[in-house]
Amino acid sequence: MKWGLRILAVLIVGLFLHYTLPQRDIVRVVDTGNRITQIGANWIFYSIEDTGTGAETSTTRDIRFIDAVFEDDSTVMVYRNEDTGWFWPPYFKWDSSTLQAEATNLRSTRDAPKWVAITHYGWRIPLLSAFPNAVKITPVEGPDVTLIPWVNILLLTFIAFLVVMARRMWLQFRERMVDPTLADVGETFDAVGDRAEAARKEARGFFGRIGAWMNTWRAKK
Structure with a gap:
């Protein structure tokens, strides 16, 4: 799906440039x-x-x-x-x-x-x-x-430069902002999961002790 969308985007941009240039x-x-x-x-x-x-x-x-x-x-x-x-x-x-x-x-x-x-x-x-x-x-x-299509060469070179710069800026932004944020979110979810598991274990232990105590009363009867 990702490659299909990329190919479609490149095709649309290519047709647009071919018509306009x-x-x-x-x-x-x-x-x-x-x-x-x-x-x-x-x-x-x-x-x-x-x-x-x-x-x-x-x-x-x-x-x-x-x-x-x-x-x-x-x-x-x-x-x-x-x-x-x-x-x-x-x-x-x-x-x-x-x-x-x-x-x-x-x-x-x-x-x-x-x-x-x-x-x-x-x-x-x-x-x-x-x-x-x-x-x-x-x-x-x-x-x-x-x-020689000098105008097209210059324009396409400029567009390619903009694409490369935009990609580099996005990679830097993702490395500095997105990836650390996702990592923090993942750690938060992991911590929440650990606390939830500990709470479930504690609840099972508590109810288990109550069940054992009630069994002792049944044994006395």
């Missing part, structure tokens, strides 16, 4: 535009209403999209382009209009490709109509360029 795809932009999108049970995969998205109703939004193709020309990806504002995740994105203009300017064809790195967060889940949210677009030299 920035990722970069090297793609070719083929189209951009706005589409009226129905927001329902999948609201968790979209920005909060009225965060620069031009929401029309509580369930319908006019959202910007960026259509892209990977190097193999068969794998495609659709990115939404929404502001995040001051809300989660903390990308503080307010320039979705500018990003849309940049993406439109970088559109290209198969014969004359322009390769770009699109920084995004989130997942593409067709069943839930979920799209990763693009936060930045940068021209690159080609589809085989190497991009």
Whole structure:
């Protein structure tokens, strides 16, 4: 049970980080535009209403999209382009209009490709109509360029440092406070048990003496 809970906690944290941390795809932009999108049970995969998205109703939004193709020309990806504002995740994105203009300017064809790195967060889940949210677009030299995720490396290193420090603090706290307290409680229970056993023995001895005395009276009768 303990290991099961630990694995579940690690899985939840891993999925949360994978969804939230920035990722970069090297793609070719083929189209951009706005589409009226129905927001329902999948609201968790979209920005909060009225965060620069031009929401029309509580369930319908006019959202910007960026259509892209990977190097193999068969794998495609659709990115939404929404502001995040001051809300989660903390990308503080307010320039979705500018990003849309940049993406439109970088559109290209198969014969004359322009390769770009699109920084995004989130997942593409067709069943839930979920799209990763693009936060930045940068021209690159080609589809085989190497991009080092420095932001993710620094953040994960910092998180690992916090986890290690929290564990060390907990171990020290348990060693100095919890373990001695548990030991005192155990000794207290042991002392109470010893006193209770002694009381039972004394009671048995007392009632035994009374029983012996009453037997002597019965013998006299």
